[in-house]
Amino acid sequence: MSLLELRNLTKTFGGLMAVNEVSFSVDKGAVVGLIGPNGAGKTTVFNLITGNYKPDSGEIIFEGENIVGLPTHKIVNLGIARTFQTIRLFQNLSVLENVLAGCHCRMKAGMLACMFRPKWQKEEEKEALKKAWAELEFVGLSKELTNKAKNLSYGNQRLLEIARALATSPKLIILDEPAGGMNEQETQELVELIGEIKKRGITVLLIEHDMSLVMRICEHIVVLEHGAKIAEGTPEEVKNNPLVIEAYLGVDED
Amino acid sequence: MNRKRIIDIIIILVLACAPLFLNTYWVDVLNNIGIYAILALSLNFILGHTGLFHMGHAAFYAIGAYTTAILNTMYHIPIIWLMPLSGVLAGIFGYLVARPIIHLRGDYLLIVTIGIVEIVRIALVNNIFGITGGSNGIFGISRPKLWGFVIRRPQDFFYYIWIFLGISVYLFYRLENSRFGRALNYIKEDDLAAEGSGVDSSGYKLKAFIIGAIWAGFVGNIYASKMTIISPESFSFWESVILFVIVILGGSGSMRGIILGSFLIIGLPELFRQFASARMLIFGAAMVVMMIFRPQGIIPPKPRTYNLDFLKLGEAEK
Incomplete structure (x- = not known):
C-alpha cells in the first residue's frame, strides 16, 4: 500500500521547468531513494511535498488525502517530517x-x-x-x-x-542528503540508524549523493534528470538502466 | 539558594521600602520606570522572543488608555473593571493590525509598525468619532478603587504598579518557560525550520502580537488612571522608540535585563537632570558604546533549564 503518492507534479520557476510531470509512489514501511545529478529537481520535489512550495499542477496524496496547498506545519502534523540539505537547526538553543x-x-x-x-x-x-x-x-x-x-x-x-524530525512522531521522514559532510564511519552509523528508523515502522524517503549508501539501504529508487523522472526500480534495475548510467553515473570521457 | 536569588530578594525588599524614604518626586519616577518596564516586558514577547521588529507598541498602549478614559468619563464605569476590557480591546486591535503584516520580515515590518503608531496618534489628534477629545485629550478620569481603597497618592500607585509588574513577571516567566515561549524562540532562530518542525509560525507571531497588545492595554488603563488626563502626545512614535531601546539595550528576551534597562533609560535621565540638554548627548553616546561592545544587551537571557531527574531514575538501571 502506498503511503505517499505524487501524481504528475509540475513546478516552474519563471521559465525554468524545475519539476516536470513527476509521478511516483512511496510504499508504507519502505526506504525509497530519490537520486539524480545536481539541479535535477530533487530538493524541489521535497519542498513540494512538505508544502514549502506550491506545485503548478499535480497532486500529492498522503494517506489518501491530497495535501497540496496545506501549510507546512499542518503537513508535519499529518505525519511528514523532514531534514534540510543545508542544516537548519536552532543554532543558539540547546x-x-x-x-x-x-x-x-x-x-x-x-x-x-x-x-x-x-x-x-x-x-x-x-x-x-x-x-x-x-x-x-x-x-x-x-x-x-x-x-x-x-x-x-x-x-x-x-x-x-533527524532527532528533531523523529520527535514529531512522523509516518514518513524525508531526509535531504543525510550523509552530506559525514565521514566514512559516520556514514556507516547513519546507514544503521536509517535501518533502525525503518524498524520503527517509519517510512523513509531520502535524497543522497553517496551512491553506495543509496544502493545499500534503498529498496526502491527514483531517478530524476532535468526535473523529469527517467527511471525507477530496485537498486539493481536502476544500476543497469542505460539511461541512468548515461545521465547520472556518467560515461567518463576524460 | 543561589546568589542570584538572594540579589533578587534584596532588590525586591529595597524597592518595597523605597516609598518610605523617598520624596514624592522620586516615587513618581519609580512609577514611571514601572510602567515602562511592564510595557517593555510586553513588547519583549514580540521583539525579544519572536524577533519581530515592532516599533509601534505605543499604539496598543494608547488603545488601552483611551478605552479606559472614554468609558470611564462617559459611562462612569469603575477603572478596575475597565482593565480587562482595555486589554481585550488592545488585543483585538493588535490582532487586526498584525494580521495583514505578519508575513513581512525585519525592516519592512518595522516601517509598517511605525506607520501604525503614527496613524493611531493622528486619529486621536483628529478626534476620531468625536470621542477622543482631539489634541487636548481627555481629562477627569477617576482613580482606581480596590476593595473600597482609592489609589490616589504616588505612594499608592507605586505599590499598585509594582505589584502588577510582579504578577506580570510571574506569568511571563511561566509563558517563556513552556511550549509557547519555546515556539517563539524557534521562530526567532529560523522560522522556516520552525514551520518545518510543525510550529505554526505565522500563528505564533500573531499570538505574540496579541499577548503583547493585551498587556500594553492593561498598562494603558493604569496610566490613564494615574494621570487622570491623557492626550495623544503620550503615545507618540518616540514612546515606541524608547520601549524598543529598553528591550534591545536591556537584553532581548531577558526580563531581568529589561527591568534594569527601564531603570537606566527612564531613571538615569532624571538623575542627571541638572546637566540639561547635555544629558541626552551622553545618553546617546552611552547607547552607541553599549551596542558596539555588548550587542546582546546588558543582561542577555539565560538558557532555559529543564529538570530531567524523572528520567534519570530509569537510567540508574543501565
Missing part, C-alpha cells in the same frame, strides 16, 4: 530544545495553559521531555543535551536534525 521543537506539534497547551499550568499541562511537558530524551538516545546524542546546537560537529548536527 540540543534538547531543538528536539522539543519536534514535540511541539503533538502538544496542546496554549497561552493560558502555559500561564496557569493546570495538571495536564505539566504532564504534557513531562511527556515531551521524555520523548525528546528518547529521540536523542535513539540517535546517540543524549550526552549533548545542554550543549548549544551550533557547538555540535557537522555529523552530529545532521543527527540532531
